[in-house]
């Protein structure tokens with residue numbers, strides 16, 4: 557197996573949690589290089605390291621770090637965390653179990669979907685809301701315990717080409733030094749604005765081009781046991797109880813609305829939240845506990861998710877919209893699909909084992925992609941959206957839909973003429 561040559565390590569966290577010192581010299585070999593140590597990269601690193609593969613991750617951030625996210629996971633997210641061996645540790649440190657999702661449509665109708673009533677046995681009856689600072693930090697630590705190495709503060713700026721194949725990453729240290737890291741397999745798990753996807757993925761431009769403003773607030777009145785989504789004709793908000801008196805509050809607006817937020821994200825955030833029915837009242841005593849983080853536009857899609865010597869997972873492969881996204885679960889699932897194929901590619905180089913990954917992703921995600929887009933575009937027609945929400949609630953179908961968007965009920969439970977006709981007529 558090949559070598560990743562690492563000169564001049566600047567910020568390397570060792571297995572005991574200590575960090576390498578600035579300017580220390582070192583040479584490290586790796587079978588797999590991973591750009592990005594978010595849920596996708598860390599889960600892949602953990603799975604591969606457990607199987608005895610030598611893994612080197614690079615991340616431009618230093619963990620623990622925050623991430624603009626609504627921080628909601630269905631029971632399927634809990635299943636993945638359990639399989640990765642971190643569920644207990646994460647829940648001990650924080651987070652809150654949630655029972656489902658409530659959707660408030662633009663003209664007053666609403667639905668509540670409960671995981672426990674989705675009609676298929678979930679891993680458990682509750683999902684998990686937990687800050688990404690805690691979740692992602694726990695995953696990185698677990699990957700390190702399994703034997704993976706992470707270089708923090710190191711940014712991937714391109715891929716190394718070995719003829720038609722990818723042979724590693726070009727990275728830049730915090731101090732600006734540029735160098736090559738080489739390995740037989742390179743994984744792009746570097747998120748929505750993935751450098752690896754830009755080079756190998758034939759990245760498709762966004763269509764919805766929505767932006768999000770996300771904060772942690774205390775003092776939000778009326779929090780229940782489900783996450784909330786409030787939809788208007790000009791965007792939506794998510795309110796997700798995180799436990800410990802905190803709520804994750806996210807505002808999502810079309811790109812045409814973001815101009816007035818420039819340089820004044822916080823007043824814009826509160827002013828827009830106040831436009832949603834009943835929300836201003838509930839936020840009257842709210843206090844910002846974590847600053848408003850801004851991200852967007854979303855909806856990025858890599859037409860190719862593999863190249864010789866490389867593959868993409870998580871948001872680097874695709875991300876549509878947070879409304880139905882379950883992007884954390886999708887990143888975990890991508891890592892689950894990729895791990896055996898990466899091992900096969902390492903064991904039998906040149907046999908094209910990685911190419912199978914695209915087919916398996918399609919089989920795993922196609923139904924969900926269709927549903928996400930159907931809901932994402934239905935939101936642009938407020939009257940239709942409102943009537944559909946009312947029918948789903950009245951006909952007892954909301955639980956099934958929440959199970960499908962939560963990735964533990966198969967999409968065919970929704971993508972069939974009987975279900976669809978009950979939503980539309």
Ligand SMILES: Cc1cc2nc3c(=O)[nH]c(=O)nc-3n(C[C@H](O)[C@H](O)[C@H](O)COP(=O)(O)OP(=O)(O)OC[C@H]3O[C@@H](n4cnc5c(N)ncnc54)[C@H](O)[C@@H]3O)c2cc1C
Pocket residue numbers: 591592593594595596597614615616617623624625626627628629710711712713745746747748749750751768769770806851854869870871872875878881882883884885887
């Ligand atoms: C507003 C919003 C709300 C969301 N809410 C939810 C939700 O409630 N539930 C849910 O499941 N999903 C949600 N998502 C989606 C979810 O955040 C993502 O799908 C998920 O984080 C994808 O994981 P990932 O590992 O692919 O990427 P990321 O979590 O983005 O991790 C990528 C990592 O790569 C690093 N990185 C980036 N570029 C480079 C580079 N060039 N070099 C080195 N490192 C790099 C970053 O520092 C980061 O650590 C939401 C998304 C948004 C935008």
